[in-house]
Ligand SMILES: O=C(O)CCC(=O)C(=O)O
């Protein structure tokens with residue numbers, strides 16, 4: 001169990017969690033400035049990870065101006081013609097990066113024929129000589145940046161800052177799980193982390209509509225750092241009921257992904273979430289903090305000294321390669337990747353194990369195109 005802040009420490013200036021519909025708002029400045037409230041902050045994060053797997057953070061150290069700038073370049077890009085956007089279509093040049101068109105409708109039950117979003121997906125921008133790119137690994141290689149003023153500069157800056165933030169959170173998760181310092185960070189040198197710029201289109205649906213726009217799914221990586229400009233995202237509470245994830249000024253949403261659920265042996269919850277269609281135009285920018293492709297993830301056993309709040313959904317997690325799990329999930333989500341498998345056009349893809357899914361007992365649904 002974590003050490004609690006010693007009794008002679010005053011907590012009067014620490015901003016304790018506010019509860020908002022079971023998703024706490026946690027001031028993480030103690031993690032950034034190393035203050036005496038550090039342990040209290042870890043306790044709050046641990047509780048949220050064991051319950052819904054979702055929490056909001058404030059005072060997280062990313063330049064607030066960047067969100068406005070990101071919004072401006074994203075809007076400018078999505079306002080371009082379909083012809084322009086398709087010049088950057090995902091899958092070109094052997095990279096899982098680029099424009100995900102609106103017309104790629106989902107097949108899954110709760111999303112089929114209802115999907116009203118387009119996206120621009122990107123990950124680490126590496127030279128064409130990168131050996132993993134040369135081998136055909138779609139998560140590595142050059143990004144084809146849209147010719148939109150300030151797009152490259154702004155997105156690159158945000159990617160860097162949100163990546164730094166992901167390292168701070170990773171260190172916190174290591175401490176909570178009793179791992180040696182740097183245990184997970186040392187497996188994040190060349191991560192398959194992705195940033196998505198998602199644009200949900202304005203449409204006729206009403207604000208009280210409960211139709212699904214993005215189908216229910218878990219995230220496939222370690223954890224996700226999400227900025228959204230409007231509500232619409234929902235997750236499940238401890239009773240399995242859908243609850244709204246609030247959008248509040250100057251906060252970001254964090255949710256646990258599949259790899260952190262495995263590493264924590266099911267103590268942390270990679271929870272289902274979905275986006276409902278409320279008719280409003282909406283932008284969201286999730287950053288999926290991930291690991292190096294070949295990282296093998298298996299439960300890190302820490303002596304449990306307290307009763308678990310939530311019963312893990314599976315008591316045995318088989319070791320899983322982080323990159324293969326991600327590849328398996330995005331292959332289910334993206335039609336162009338499934339076509340590549342059928343056409344056998346990429347030998348790298350053919351050599352990956354795509355048959356094992358420790359999450360088969362969950363209702364994971366595609367989050368991309370179909
Ligand atoms: O748009 C959102 O709020 C969430 C998006 C999401 O869950 C995802 O892309 O995995």
Ligand SMILES: [Fe+2]
Pocket residue numbers: 217218219273367
């Ligand atoms: Fe998600």
